[in-house]
Amino acid sequence: MSNSHRTASGGRIDRTRSVTFTFNGKSYQGCAGDTLASALLANGVHLVARSFKYHRPRGILSAGSEEPSALIQLERGGHTEPNLRATQIELYEGLSAASQNAWPNVNFDVGAVNGLLSKIFVAGFYYKTFMHPQSLWMKLYEPLIRHAAGLGKAPKEPDPDRYDKMHVHCDVLVVGAGPAGLTAALAAARTGARVILADEQNELGGSLLTSGETVDGLPAASWIAKIEAELAACPEIRVLRRTTAAGYYDHNHLTLTERRTDHLPRGAAPHLSRQRLWNVRAKRVVLATGGHERPLVFADNDRPGIMLAGAVRTYVNRYGVTPGKRAVLLTNNDSAYAAALDMQAAGIAIAAIVDVRTAVNGPLAAKARAAGITVLENRAVVATEGGKRLTSVDVMPLAADGGGVVGMARTSIACDLLAMSGGWNPAVHLYSQSTGKLRYDEAAACFVPHKATQALHCAGTCNGRFALPDCLAEGVAAGTEAAREAGFTADAPLPVPRAEADAEEPLRPLWVVPSTQLVGRGSGKHFVDFQNDVTAADVLLASREGYQSVEHLKRYTTMGMGTDQGKTSNVNALAILAQSLSAPIPQVGTTTFRPPYTPVVFGALAGRDVGELADPARVTPMHRWHVENGAVFEDVGQWKRPWYFPRAGESMHDAVNRECRAVRNGVGVLDASTLGKIDIQGPDAAILLNRMYTNAWSKLDVGRCRYGVMCKEEGMVIDDGVTTRLGPNHFLMTTTTSNAAKVLDWLEEYLQTEWPDLRVHLTSVTEHWSTASIAGPKARDVVAALAPDLDLSADAFPFMAMKEAVVAGVPARIFRISFTGELSYEINVPAYHGLRLWTEIMKAGAPHGVTPYGTETMHVLRAEKGYIIVGQETDGTVTPQDLGMDWIVSKQKADFVGKRSFTRQDTSRADRKQLVGLLTQDPTMVLPEGAQITAQAGGTVPIPMLGYVTSSYWSETMGRSIALALIAGGSRMIGQTVHAPLADKNVACAVVKPVFYDPEGVRLHG
Amino acid sequence: MLLIHCPWCGPRDEIEFAYGGEAHRVRPADPSALSDAEWADFLFLRANPKGVHRERWVHAHGCRRWFNVERHTVTHEILRVYPPGAAAEPDAAVAEAQPPQASQQGVRS
Amino acid sequence: MANAVDLPRVGAVARFASAFAVPPDRAGGALTLVEMIPPGQINLRCDGHDPRAARAVGGVLQGLLPVNANTVQSAADVTVLWLGPDEWLILTAPGQEGAVMAQLREALTGLHAAVTDVTGNRALLRLSGPSARETLQKGCTLDLHPRGFRPGQCAQTVLARAGIILHQRDDAPTYDILPRRSFAEYVWLWLSDAMAEYNGRAISG
């Protein structure tokens, strides 16, 4: 395989394994081990993207996850993914990638006209341009910008991949597997501690993969392999490659995203999750996250072919790629000299090293000079030339203070590659997410960890220590200490591996490289944030306009708000801001670092909580029968409840009317298994009920049932249900379906925190019992067939009584209670016999025409009777008195939860919203639930609202519509007419008492 | 995501718990003896300190026991867990807005 | 009248295959998921540190009453799981719960205790095989590493989006998973999906 820009040998790629891929529709060859970026550079492709705002041609800046420019749309269809960094995409056979942000293509981009209009794209552009008028924003500007800018395209099809999560605990989590991370992990793992080592790259080694330095007398690759083998021999080590630590949260909880199959052709491993989100709870964390090189800010510093010096060194050493034939280096520190030497060795002609420092005489500079490299001191690159690729740079001498240039003469140097280094930033992102405090290091001109707030250690470059011997030593120390703090020590401590490093001369900060023109004048652009196209002129303008807090600056200019979160730009931006304010950098400070460190796909966050597993569907023991008999289901909380049971050709309306008629005239059966049930035992059980319900319980006979309402201390209704006395010290409470768990927790809170002296035990039996409610004039006949030994006469088994009996061969509890107003029996059997009970009811009831009915019919029937539903007639602001249920509030009891609040000024107002019934003048008109109620029809806006409709149905029984409503002072408005103003008409309604059917309750007692 | 030591079950993830608001608020023995203002204070007013806060939690998905947690509302550090009924720390004046030192673990109790 | 105890008890995931397995020749070894016939389940509330209660319960349960948090004690036909400082779940052979409850109530007469039949409350799913731990770790925040959770331990916790009681039976490892019955289908589907990575196949039955 031949690549125009591949070295003859070297690198960690496999030259024997050629990989074919396409970029922007054109086919290329790379090697196994390449990234998309290294493979493109090997083919001489630098122009890979267009910038966000100005659509300027952009190349590859970096070699890692900090990449701001080379953003790629990978693959097509359901697999497509935007905003991926070419520097992180591992090459695989058949890979298909495209530039994003370019239309119609990256070489001819219509949007580049934006570059010519750049005067209007200044800082605060969005705020200034699109404030007024608002309608134009939605219609014109917003779609225009979406089309012109936009960062890639989201897939339109469902994601075909699977994702999952893992929850693990460890003693020591080491983030980063460079020299510091490797030694930290080994030092910790040798103690027997549970260690996780995570690194975002496909192989361990970090900066050693670039520098190739010698450790313990071994070449870097051999030393890495040796440490890997030693790690593998440790008892409790887990090494996660291709795994990015994305977030650092409270109590040492970190999330890691592992890319399990992204390096394989799509669909190659369908049984594996594509990505896995690891939730790690670590006793100790070692952050060995390394650092990021800073670009230098000079005019037109964004042309394809301008790269970070350390990145060029990575491409040369790790990937065997020469990103240019003839290079200039621009630096303010010594690290670029090491890059220059390696570049030269790989066959790149070094035109010059341009160093902004006044004099450079360290050992690295000496090596460069000895290699014949020209070092131009006290000079800077002030301009660059080239359209889609760099062709030359202009160099000028600097004034003594670095604030300007000397003279007007420029020296032009032809080159196709400019490697720059503005110094290094420790990657403190995770550290800062952990809420650790930072300190500004003047000498290294960067922020370094200062005071940790969580149980963590920083090691190596992340800690502001850049030299290899320091990284190795800090790694050993951090790993050893972290393990010791977690309770583990090694028999033999890990010796610090030996390494050497050249002494480095001090860096010279030069935050904006001067030129013959002021920044912002002329055509040159000094880019700070390459991804969001924020320039030094934008930062200075924002500062002049008063955006002098770094957080304001960020939002006004959008600096650091791209998908790279400003990894290469933040420090440059805040330093320029500080300079313009004549304030020290620490005073300006940094913006807040937030998760995720790099973007995380939604699929990984969702894991397997998608489709039918998105939320549990709770089902009753009878569910199978409902499904097989065509029930339409309603979601009630997480429960699937039969809504209605349509027969062939029936609409919902038809089915519900038929079900209603069956219950009122014959017999129906409802699956009521979902009601909450709490078993209450203990000598003080009745006392607890007295305190929690508004009514009295002490005198309830064994075997009898009573309806109760619960309020909160504020006096507002929170639940209701029937409670039965099973024995002198034994009750069974039922709750509404959706409040079952809440009520139990609430009772327990009072028992455990307020009244621990009460001897009461509460046990949830919600799911132990399954319940079928048989209702209607013929209910007795059906129950008699199922339980022939039971005396069902009204005297022996009256309304609000409970009996135990064998029903359909199963021991059961039968409650004669009703939510329909009809004669009704609720039969409870253990859940494992629930399906049998139901099928036996259908069998025994067949001669009587037993009709299964769903929640809709239940709602209609109870509304006809004016029975409330908590959560429908109540919303947490409704008292029992508001519901017309004064009768259930005990006047005798000295205290119960809620009682004191009934005499509060607000709860005793006469004009509170109160429950009433509404009958529309047009009996066929069914009001929409939630409709507002007014006193007059029409009038001047705003019309005072008296209240609203809580329930509204067609009542088949009454042959007309009915509604319940909460209306201010409603209890005194019976007989009056009110109005429901709807969108298309006004509906006049009569206010009536909230009971429409059998107000005397004759049928209940039948 | 906090790591909370249930006094009975040990350290568990926050998802197993439910929050119950400020601790050590005792329901008045005779609410009828309270003025409307005093009753409103009991119903609605809660401390919201920047600093150490004592609060109720219940191990909802575990042993269903309620207990008290002393938590720093800035750092989320949990300083102490203790059963209901146990007195708040005698030196309650310690509850200043002083962020504590990095804890050796999420919880010491 | 039919004898209720003899009626077959219907499991909670009967709508689906009753077992799900990874063949033993696959990487990671066999991994099986089955629903057990619902065992007798009794919820016991009493003061375990009251010697009278401990004696009374011990007499009925062959001395079993774990007072250490998160532990399980088992005999041939009874398993007692610690649920809280004064709460236990007693598992019996299917159909035996009635007799055990009667004995417990008798023995605990006069003490503040509650014995409640909760046989229908939960389903019992059994997950076993070398990948069982990793399967659970996909949805459970507990530390299931052998240093953190061993045979004979139990916990009330959360698996995915459902509350469960988890009991490790052996080092296979084998776990008993007891979700609330209404959540059993969800837990079953969730586990089947989490096992798919190991090439699990549903076994009809």
Ligand SMILES: [Zn+2]
């Ligand atoms: Zn607990």
